[in-house]
Amino acid sequence: xxxxxxxxxxxxxxxxxxxxxxxxxxxxxxxxxxxxxxxxxxxxxxxxxxxxxxxxxxxxxxxxxxxxxxxxxxxxxxxxxxxxxxxxxxxxxxxxxxxxxxxxxxxxxxxxxxxxxxxxxxxxxxxxxxxxxxxxxxxxxxxxxxxxxxxxxxxxxxxxxxxxxxxxxxxxxxxxxxxx
Numbered sequence: 001x002x003x004x005x006x007x008x009x010x011x012x013x014x015x016x017x018x019x020x021x022x023x024x025x026x027x028x029x030x031x032x033x034x035x036x037x038x039x040x041x042x043x044x045x046x047x048x049x050x051x052x053x054x055x056x057x058x059x060x061x062x063x064x065x066x067x068x069x070x071x072x073x074x075x076x077x078x079x080x081x082x083x084x085x086x087x088x089x090x091x092x093x094x095x096x097x098x099x100x101x102x103x104x105x106x107x108x109x110x111x112x113x114x115x116x117x118x119x120x121x122x123x124x125x126x127x128x129x130x131x132x133x134x135x136x137x138x139x140x141x142x143x144x145x146x147x148x149x150x151x152x153x154x155x156x157x158x159x160x161x162x163x164x165x166x167x168x169x170x171x172x173x174x175x176x177x178x179x180x
């Protein structure tokens with residue numbers, strides 16, 4: 001199989017199995033640098049993957065007090081999402097060992113939905129300078145969700161919880177409570 005970057009004719013190879021070694025290294029380095037940039041101003045941070053970023057943001061806000069969220073990369077390829085998540089967890093463990101909230105160094109959890117995003121959720125340090133970006137504020141789960149933006153080095157999407165922590169817990173419990 002050839003690399004997914006359209007202008008590249010090289011064969012794809014592990015760990016992503018969708019990009020050639022050159023493009024994989026470039027993507028991995030770029031996402032690692034983004035994660036490190038976010039981590040410098042974070043009091044705590046977590047790397048994960050999801051098919052529904054708004055729900056995951058509100059869950060992290062309710063459970064971990066992480067009210068910031070960056071969608072770094074979307075893909076429909078299982079090996080790619082797992083390899084990127086594992087690599088970014090390693091960045092956090094190496095550069096921010098006391099801030100990282102991932103319990104494992106591995107990519108855990110099941111893949112759900114056709115598209116999944118790798119993300120970083122965090123809580124800012126009290127005196128950190130704000131990230132200069134446009135934030136999409138998440139107040140509830142009734143607004144249209146963020147759509148996948150596949151592609152090589154797509155721009156990250158930044159979300160911010162814009163509700164009270166108790167409201168986030170209530171929204172998640174009401175929407176996703178298990179019957180019985």
